[in-house]
Amino acid sequence: MVTDSDDAPPTESPIRSELRRVPSLVVVNTGDGKGKSTAAFGIALRALGREWRVRVIQFLKSGDWKTGEEEMLTRLGAEWWSAGDGFTWDSTDMESSKQLAIVAWRSAAETLRTGSHELLVLDEITYAMTWGWISTDEVVDAISNRAPTVSVVLTGRNAPGAIVDIADTVTTMVDTKHAYHAGIAAKRGIDY
């Protein structure tokens, strides 16, 4: 809610009065930078604060630890499904990850169709599309024809153009500086 003003605080509300309300939104967090999934979980947190029914589906997950965000969002009542539980970089496991992503997508499509939740987070779903594991056309179709009360957040690099087209809001996270490139390991509590 802050305007573009650089040097001085704004002196009037930047909020336009003629805005229309919509029953749900499609949000995409993409780009190579950090914060795509983190911001999606932040939205889940906010939605839970508004007593929405929240469902998170993680299409990829490296390692089998339970993350801090899963722990907390589950405690607050979110339904959480990690398609990639046990995901490793081994190619045999890769085939099983693919199968799990396909099953996860079917379940996601069901949520979109039935409107069983007010928020559906499809975390790292772009990879499943980019790698041809699930059909981008099918995802676009299911989101376009979803129950009108289901807001959707999609995350991952290289969001397909057709997904950007149907989104209301697309943010590209750009890696301006990254601890990793300075040789610093991911930190528990901050990064996972």
Add this chain to the structure above:
Amino acid sequence: MVTDSDDAPPTESPIRSELRRVPSLVVVNTGDGKGKSTAAFGIALRALGREWRVRVIQFLKSGDWKTGEEEMLTRLGAEWWSAGDGFTWDSTDMESSKQLAIVAWRSAAETLRTGSHELLVLDEITYAMTWGWISTDEVVDAISNRAPTVSVVLTGRNAPGAIVDIADTVTTMVDTKHAYHAGIAAKRGIDY
């Protein structure tokens, strides 16, 4: 934890083995796009999942409603301080917002000095610096000399260069597409 590969899944872990661990990190979320604060709250969520002591200071806040994220993070044990409670676009209130931001910064500096929390979120602090309400040099100094276990997340547009310099990770959120520009109002549960 996913590599840059566009067309096929990665076949080996991209995690480098020679990375060093640090006691804390400084993270900056800047840029004109959405998700800066949301991702910061996502980190707070994660940190709470790791049983960190978390403190959130909001340097600006338009309106006096309690947001979904404040509701939830407080319930999970975060300490929350909104400097701008009751913030409006009126110029008299602006002076009081400035005073509140100054007081909030003093309190933040105390947390940095004592190490009373493992995570300190300084939400929208960049505006307080840009508008000259608080001294960027002082912020840089307090963060550089902080208790080593305090991780810090700073958010807001136009992060000063001196802040970027001392940060470990800086993500610039770029507004690729925004519901607002299509005339769609901010949505409770998603945007606040």
